Amino acid sequence: MSALPAEAVGRPILSARSLSHSFQAVRVVDGVSIDIDEGRLYGLIGPNGAGKSTVMNILAGAQKPIGGTTHYGGVDITRWPAYRRARHGVIRTFQLSNEFARLTVLENLLVAVPNQPGDTFREVFTTPRRRWNRRQGESLDRARALLARFNMEAKADDYASDLSGGQKRILEILRAVMAQPRLLLLDEPLAGIHPRIIESVCDYLRELRREGVTILMIEHELEVVETLCDAVVVMASGIVIFRGSMTEARQRREVIDAYVAG
Numbered sequence: 001m002s003a004l005p006a007e008a009v010g011r012p013i014l015s016a017r018s019l020s021h022s023f024q025a026v027r028v029v030d031g032v033s034i035d036i037d038e039g040r041l042y043g044l045i046g047p048n049g050a051g052k053s054t055v056m057n058i059l060a061g062a063q064k065p066i067g068g069t070t071h072y073g074g075v076d077i078t079r080w081p082a083y084r085r086a087r088h089g090v091i092r093t094f095q096l097s098n099e100f101a102r103l104t105v106l107e108n109l110l111v112a113v114p115n116q117p118g119d120t121f122r123e124v125f126t127t128p129r130r131r132w133n134r135r136q137g138e139s140l141d142r143a144r145a146l147l148a149r150f151n152m153e154a155k156a157d158d159y160a161s162d163l164s165g166g167q168k169r170i171l172e173i174l175r176a177v178m179a180q181p182r183l184l185l186l187d188e189p190l191a192g193i194h195p196r197i198i199e200s201v202c203d204y205l206r207e208l209r210r211e212g213v214t215i216l217m218i219e220h221e222l223e224v225v226e227t228l229c230d231a232v233v234v235m236a237s238g239i240v241i242f243r244g245s246m247t248e249a250r251q252r253r254e255v256i257d258a259y260v261a262g
């Protein structure tokens with residue numbers, strides 16, 4: 001990934017308007033609008049049950065909203081399914097499903113890479129083998145470098161199911177990174193990660209932002225959000241109650257009340 005040109009940082013990349021969602025006739029997301037600028041790191045915060053994960057699922061295309069629109073790079077993607085959003089760089093983490101738990105750690109990273117030559121029947125015949133090998137080699141180098149960064153290189157050939165809980169969470173983040181995100185959606189990426197490792201994951205997220213990746217992350221630990229995020233969106237009971245800096249959010253009555261009530 002190369003760094004974003006300076007003029008691109010701060011340009012709107014995603015704009016969601018009046019998103020709504022219900023479960024069993026209960027409105028859990030009620031008219032949520034979110035604007036995300038390119039190359040920034042946002043925190044999506046709020047008490048349990050506020051609707052944060054539901055909003056993130058809607059942005060990822062994993063859940064269909066009952067109302068509202070989402071534009072990405074100026075294009076209306078409201079009806080796009082998750083795989084199509086992912087192909088255009090909207091990537092979210094997924095908990096390791098059984099299927100992936102049965103792959104090795106390294107295989108998990110390699111299958112996340114989009115558009116590998118050989119992905120389709122036609123490409124097997126049309127891609128020169130030399131180029132194919134080079135592309136695969138680059139992905140392999142990248143995957144190994146990522147594992148080394150988190151001291152997991154010795155685990156490369158272990159089944160993902162054999163990792164500790166925290167290492168699984170790191171693998172989920174690294175899989176998302178291998179998928180070449182432009183907008184990375186992270187639902188509590190630090191949950192379950194050992195306190196000693198949290199700082200290195202945070203440093204890595206900062207580095208991704210420097211490289212031009214836009215990040216929206218849900219996080220409960222407000223100290224982490226304050227040091228990491230450029231801006232926060234605070235939700236409570238299905239609506240957005242604040243947008244701005246974490247420092248300002250802490251002083252807002254409605255935010256304090258929401259946390260006390262939640």
Ligand SMILES: Nc1ncnc2c1ncn2[C@@H]1O[C@H](COP(=O)(O)OP(=O)(O)OP(=O)(O)O)[C@@H](O)[C@H]1O
Pocket residue numbers: 023024028046047048049050051052053054055
């Ligand atoms: N699949 C579902 N079926 C029914 N209700 C659901 C479902 N998913 C979420 N809900 C409900 O919708 C509301 C919002 O849930 P959501 O998971 O979006 O909140 P959240 O802000 O992510 O909370 P948390 O901080 O606990 O993860 C909650 O009341 C939750 O119980």
Ligand SMILES: [Mg+2]
Pocket residue numbers: 052053054
């Ligand atoms: Mg949640």
